[in-house]
Amino acid sequence: MNAFLNKWYKNHALGYKILLYLVTTLFIVYLFPKTGKFRYSFEKSKPWQSENLYAPFNFAIKKSSDEIEKEKREIKEQSQVYFDINKDIKSQVLSDYQVRFNQVFKDSNAVVSIKNSNLYAKGKSIINKLYNPGILDLEYGYSDDRTIVLAISNKVQNELQYGSINQLGELRELIEKDLGNSLYEDEKKRMISIFFDVIKPNISLNKILSDKVLEEELSKISLTRGQIEKDQLIVSKGQVIESDQYDILSSLKSEYESHIWNTKNxxxxxxxxxxxxxxxxxxxxLFLRKYRIEVFLDNTKVTFIFFNIALMILLTTLVINFNSQYIYVVPLCILPLVLKAFFDARLGLFAHVLTVLLLGFIVPNSYEYMFLQIIAGMVTILTVSELYKRANLFISVGQITFIYIIAYFAFFVIHEGQLTGIKWETFGLFVLCGLATLFVQPLIYMYEKIFGLVSDVSLLELSDTNSKLLKELSNRAPGTFHHSLNVANLAEASANEIGANAMLIRVGALYHDIGKMKNPTYFTENQSTGINPHDELSSKESAKIIINHVINGIETAKKYKLPDRVIDFIRxxxxxxxxxxxxxxxxxxxELVDIKNFTYPGPKPFSKETAILMMCDSVEAASKSLKEPTSTKINDFVENIINKQMEAGQFLNADITFKEIQSIKKVLKHKLANIYHLRIEYPE
Structure with a gap:
């Protein structure tokens, strides 16, 4: 058991990568649509690009959603509506009418006059008329010619048109019309008040029964129209896909996908x-293992790359599930931007292309989508430089948006052969995508805090010589600070010459000697009084102090929370x-001196940037000992120092070539010549 645990502990980094690999794979597959992938792409009114297509099996032609919705509307408009009618209400209203009429129309002897008798009969006639067929309780908004069914306890009584039923809002107008102008105004008002006191609606909607009948009618709607037999020609190569063929192809696609994903396959x-x-x-x-081994060995960085790929696929999937028309709103170019900011352009483009290939499984018009996104990714890599400069980002986003528009325009013309019908709103989606890409700046900041990575934006902040740590270095070890500035200038020029990360190496050079702050006077550049404290120490003790400035620098850097990429330069x-x-x-x-006591612990430089710093640091420090420097002396001096480092195998772990080292030598010679102001000696 212990042997197994020890073996696992030694290989836990590899085990983590395998687990991350499996989890990411399963997560992406889970995001994929739970349908098969139809092998053909097609659009209405566009030519069929593939070979002649024959029906692989019998299938029904499905109606479009518009057709089904139209049939549903027609059924809803024609479906019978059921109303309940209460026959007892009319009798109750007549009884209430008699009582109320006698209360309102009686003489001083409490005897109803002949005139009142006629008025009573007229009112009774109006009530009978109103309740034939009846009075609605509410306004339901049906058309006047809509057929309705009157029922008592769900038993049909008769059918009639909705407009023939009296409604509460129309009663006053009907009553006034039937009363006519033969009555006095006072009598007319009293009669109207009687009607409104006693009249009650006797017809109400039977919603349960009406909905049940409607559901039965809707359930009878057929979702298909017609049948396609096996081996029947569906569409020929080059044929423009009209509406009928489009419906057939859509039906085949749906049938094919559901057939595959609902069977044993x-x-x-x-x-x-x-x-x-x-x-x-x-x-x-494998790419990381072969070409970016330092990234591959760092599980945090591998996790970061996989996370961003999965995030882009997740966002695209969510948009497709919502509405695939908005697919180009997803700012996919953020992926190469982020990876280039933290790593390099080659890795950014490689990851971007793989992500686009994976998205090809789920997006509509996959070839067009993949072409646009890969081209946009290339433009992103080629145009975005120095991301910490805001103007560069805005310019690059504008170029990316322009490429999107040009590529989409070209595809549309190829498919349509004309400009008529071009979807201008798609251009707006590209603009929104460009604006969303600007979110990369705050996203990079968040990633730095979450994953502990370093981008050029953070490096720019660290290069500020007014930062707390560099100000402390300038106060406690001014000679070292000046030396670091000179090394930074030399290293930056060298990095630019061979295409290395100039911003990173400048920051590394500024902080590489911060360990000297602990014992500044033990380093010659800080000895301003002429007193050398090494005179009172043994050679072994002096060497230990000199060597320990590396360890002290690492501790100080961690105390001030400098990024690991910067600490690597100190180390x-x-x-x-x-x-x-x-x-x-x-x-x-x-003679028996132990060389280990006088050797730095390492490690050796393992990148172009750290190798450049080693060369520039040694050359700049040793250049202080040059007496009466000439061009020849400087050339020999630079050659001698760097050649000794090469002979000692200091650059064996760095991915730097002999050609690049020669270019760095030329830069250092030129820079040192400028520093020492070499001039032609004029005759006296």
Whole structure:
């Protein structure tokens, strides 16, 4: 058991990568639509690009959603509506009418006059008329010619038109019309008040029965129209897809996808999706393993890359599920931007292309989409430089948006052969995509805090010489600070010459000697009084103090929370070189001197940037000892120092070539010549 645990502990980094790989693969497959992928792409009114298509099996032609909705509307407009009628209300109203009439129309002897008797009869006639067929309780908004059914306890009584039923809002007008102008105004008002006191609606909607009948009618709607037989020609190559063929193709696509994913083939298709996604992600891991080993060995960075790929696929999937027309709103170019900011352009483009290939499984018009996104990704990589400069980002986003528009315009003309019918709103989506891409700046900041990575934006902040740590260095070790500034200038020029990360190396150079703040006077550049404290120490003790400035620098950097990419410069700027002066001094008195006590612990530089810093640091520090420098002396001096470092194998772990080292030598010679102001000697 212990052996197993020890083995697992030694290989836990690899185990984590395998787990991350599997989880990301399954997550992406889970996001994929749970349908098969129809092998053909087609659009209405556009030519069929593939070979002649014959029906692979019998299938029904499905009606379009518009057709089904139209049939539903027609059924809803024609469906019978059921109303309940209460026959007892009329009798109750007549009884109430008699009582109320006698209360309102009686003489001083409390005897109803002949005139009142006629008025009573007229009112009774109006009530009978109103309740034939009846009075609605509410306004339901049906058309006047809509057929309705009157029922008592769900038993049909008769059918009539909705407009023939009296409504409460129309009663006053009907009553006034029937009363006529033969009555006095006072009598007319009293009669109207009687009617409104006693009249009650006796017809109300039976919603349950009406909805039940409507559902039965809607359930009878057929979702298909016609049948396509097996081996029947559906569309010929080059034929323009009209409305009928489009419906047939859509039906075939739907039938094909549901047929595959609802049968025993489902598991096989799922396995096939998993294999393709796993293959794509494996290519990414192999790329990192072969060309970006420092990224591959860092689990945080690998997690960061996989997370961003999965995030882009998730966003695209959500948009497609909402409305696939908005697919171009997803700012996919954020992916190469982010990866280029934290790593490099090559990795950014590689990951972007793999992501687009994976999205090709789920997007409509996959070829057009993939072409546009890959071209946009290339433009992103080629145009975006120095992301910390806001103007550069805005210019690059404008160029990306322009490329989107040009590519979409070209595809539309190819498909349509004309400009008529072009979807201008799609251009607006590209503009929105460009604006969304600007979110990369705050996103980079969040990623720095979450994953502990460093971008050029953070490097720009760290390069400010007014920062707390650099100000402390300038106060406590002014000579070292001045030395660091000179090294930064030399290193930046060298990095620009060979295409290395100039911003990163400048920051590394500014902080590489911060460990000297602990014992500043033990370093010659800070000895302004002429007193050398090493005179009172043994060579071994002096060498230990000199060597410890690397360890002290790492501790100080961690205390001030400098990024690991910057700490790497502190750790490697002397590599495994020898403190030569004190070693030779000790050797003069002790032939058995242990060389390990005078050797820096390393590691050796492992990148172009750290290798450049080692060269520039050694050359700048040693240049202070040049007496009466000439062009020849400077050339020999630079060659000698860097050649010794190469002979000691200090650059074996760095991905730097001999050609690049020669270019760096030329830059250093030129810069040192300018620093020492070499001039032609004029005759006196």
């Amino acid at each position: 489902y598991n096989w298709v799922l396995v096939a999706y998993t294999l393709l996604v796993a293959l794509a992600l494996l290519m990414l891991l 490697t700027h002397h590599g495994t070189s020898l403190v030569y002066y004190f070693y030779m001094k000790e050797k003069a008195t002790n």
